[in-house]
Amino acid sequence: MKRRVLETLQKHIDHPVVLEKPREKKFGHYATPIAFSLAKVLRKNPMMIAEELAEKLENEAIFERVEAVKGYVNLKLSAPFLDEFATWALKNEEDFGKGEEGESVLLEFVSANPTGPLHIGHARGAVWGDVLARVGAHVGKKIAREYYINDAGNQIYLLGLSVYLAGREHLGLAVTWPEEYYRGEYIVDLAKKAVDTLGAAMFEDEEKIPELADWAKEEMMALINDNLAEAGIFFDHYVSEKSLYARWDEVFGKLKERNAVYEQDGKWWIRSTEHGDEKDRVVVREDGRPTYLAGDIIYHYLKFERGYDRYINIWGADHHGYIARVKAAIAFFGHDPQRLEIILSQMVSLLKNGEPYKMSKRAGNFILMSDIVEEIGADALRFVFLTKKSDTHLEFDVEDLKKEDNSNPIYYINYAHARVFSLFEKAGVDQPAVFDESLEGLDETAYDLLFSALLLPEVLVDAYESRQLQKITEYLRNLAGMYHKFYYDHKIVGTPNERKLLKLSAVTALSLRVGLRLLGIEAAKKM
RNA sequence: GCGCCCGUAGCUCAGCCGGAUAGAGCGUUGGCCUCCGGAGCCAAAGGCCAGAGGUUCGAAUCCUCUCGGGCGCGCCA
DSSP: OHHHHHHHHHHSSSSOOOBOSSSSSSGGSEEEEEHHHHHHTEEEEEEEHHHHHHHHTTTTTTEEEEETTTTTTEEEOOOHHHHHHHHHHTTTTGGTTOOOOOEEEEEOOOOOOOSSSSSHHHHHHHHHHHHHHHHHHHTOOEEEEEEEEEEOOHHHHHHHHHHEEEEEEETTOOOOOSSOOOSSHHHHHHHHHHHHOGGGGGGSGGGGGHHHHHHHHHHHHHHHHHHHHHHTTOSEEEEEHHGGGGHHHHHHHHHHHTOOOOTTTTTEOOOOGGTTTTSSSSEEESSBBBBBBHHHHHHHHHHHHHHHEEEEEEEEEEGGGGGGHHHHHHTTOOGGGGEEEEEOOEEEEETTTTTEEOOOOOTTTTOEEEEEHHOOEEEEEEEEHTTTTTTOOEEEHHHHHHSSSSTTTTHHHHHHHHHHHHHHHHHTOOGGGGGGGTTTTTTTTHHHHHHHHHTTTHHHHHHHHTOTTHHHHHHHHHHHEEEEEEHHHHHOTTTTTTTHHHHHHHHHHHHHHHHHHHTTTOSSOOO
């Protein structure tokens, strides 16, 4: 819709045009301040330019009214144009809001350590990434979803040790608990399973711990994937940190070549301060083992070798200190660090009947993503996360989302959608039967609703480009509200305008449905 | 101590690349079913936008400081 308007304007103007959303309804559907920028080029009064432009545009069929007001050109779309677009959208649901093929994006998200099940904090990043990918793909980006598995280092040994000790306890063997180990029911479950499948002998010799760790890690990855699948989240690629170290010599060599690293106190440091970091960071320890950062450097080096146009990482906000050093490494390889974008996913605090929960993976009293999915459903969980910006703290009460009434926004939207379906049923009409119906003669409120429903494509682009997915949930809630009000004010079935109003309802439902689908939620046809 | 994020209505949050009466949902209070689903609609009350300075014709929005909360500040991942 916006695209058609822009195309039409560009036919008359040889200058990039910006379209704005007017503050007030009386100014029409769109407005452009183009006359102000043209004024400088043409050395003419913006008011005059706006008026001349308005005259030319008035003959365009897509506009009903074009007005020059104080240098702005206000545009009101014509009823036939809106109607025609609506008909097309209804007949091409799959393509509604689809964008032209655009840039390729590698989106990395979740990337939780395979040392335990996903908790509620991971869920937020998981949902955000999943929906960013869905929406991005819809508006035309080629998006690949990637999970970086931190399967190297001490934590995996710790996982093995934890299972080993839990297994010994289960078997009635002597156990000395160290200071640091993973707790939680899942460790005990894992230990029991290990005893059953690998045999008790695994728990009689500490030498077996690495083997146990490897096994446990695979189990945990499978569990994590189950957790994700329950919420409808999937990945295209998995990259193992451990496998990357085979490339370390090569990458380290490049860093040396570029004078990006230096040796001091027996360690190797990267000069990340040269690219905005607070201090230089160790990449190789005294004993020669590369640090965790080294893994990330290899990972991002290889990422950029893969030739995507853009890279987006969704990280937990507790990793924000890492941004500068990773970007510094990218800069040393001669890439533009701007092509890597980090979206931070802030902490989630969960309440249950007002009681706060603490989340600590190590302590084992964290809230499992799978528990919440089971308790309130994946749809509700997705929806809460998508109503807030990702980088602000979020708090919600599980009990609120379990309510099946209007305090739960997803019901409100679904109800609007379901209402449309029940109207068609009541009228005994199939939806496609009204697709070609003309909307001529409907009142202003009907066209307001129609315009709003047809706005979805623009909302999607805006939400994706600004990485502000909450704009979609907000839009859907507003649209549902408009429809509820419209429904209340207009009798539909059995009126002379029945078929027109049914078509309008179908368009609204279409937008709600497509919007929800991109959030990973299937709209209800009946409740 | 330093860095980042945050502090907007009772609650959860939008708005924040400055612009005209600060928004939504929930909650509260009061209305609306002879009518297509009342899982809905309408209305009201409720805010010195944490505080203090500053820039500006104009600040919730930009700058500085203070207070309050969170997260980082590992050669852990």
